[in-house]
Amino acid sequence: MYRLYLAGPDVFLPEPLAAGKAKKALCALYGFEGVYPLDAVLDLDGLAGPQAAQRIALANEAAMRSCHAAIANMTPFRGPGMDGGTAYEMGFMRALGRPVFGYTTHPDLFADRTRQFCAGPVRQRQDGYFEDVDGLLIEDFGLADNLMMAIAANESGIPIAVGDGPLRDTGPFEDCLRMAQRVLSGKPFTNA
């Protein structure tokens, strides 16, 4: 059975284990095994913050290596862009050559969200692009997030699934599961 790594800021939700359980149940419905970052049972007792973090991060990396593909929740998180840890995991899986399916529950494009986020007036340059009050470019390629993550998701074979709801909305997540069925069914099964 194909294993899907479930990347996303869902681990920060008020009920992170329930959120993972719901996603794993949906994976099973589509014939996949969902692998959630909080699945690993780690003994963090008595560890200082950085040591606990190391154990978690290395466990997540091992979980990713054990998966055939990933589904990334690219919904904006505390700022105009997606959660950084999820972006990291998209790059990790992509470097391993494994498909990364992406979804977001926010319908606006990255450039529009960034313009709204920036404090102070944004300014349009002669080349048509916008910059913020510090002169920093506002990336604008008509994509849902920074081009590295957006293109990684698109290169999975099917564009980012876009919804319009809260972070925990599983509608576009299910779109990704259908994508995963189409893309992975064309591949012979091998152990990750």
Added chain:
Amino acid sequence: MYRLYLAGPDVFLPEPLAAGKAKKALCALYGFEGVYPLDAVLDLDGLAGPQAAQRIALANEAAMRSCHAAIANMTPFRGPGMDGGTAYEMGFMRALGRPVFGYTTHPDLFADRTRQFCAGPVRQRQDGYFEDVDGLLIEDFGLADNLMMAIAANESGIPIAVGDGPLRDTGPFEDCLRMAQRVLSGKPFTNA
């Protein structure tokens, strides 16, 4: 000569080519070849946004594969966390097994920056952690950013270099170059 991929939001600075040139000159000073995302000369004429983005993203991925290690500018960018594209690139290089040295020009820890960023009152839970007004956890492991990127950098052999200046400050970048000398000098040279 070891090639270092120069990841960071420096590409969004008002003079992105000059910023890259300065970093590449510092790399040369320490015996490295710096590879900057904007080095690739790409013909983007007449391409729609997503197609231009695809060409850039794939060129960046090829550039990363050609490098022995990376130095990532983890300075917070439009929000409490680092630039998402840079986080992606850290994950990418880490999955390839290449050292990722990290620096930030902001001295505060991720948890403190996130607490300051969150609109509305944050609340301390019984387990000691803080959550924002939506009940979303504020990650707190005493690190400079989300644990995936912070640990990836620490696993390079030497902890994240921390400065106190603007995004373009090259002081902690030079600290990373010294780290890279120490870490890479112990390895036999091979083509990336």
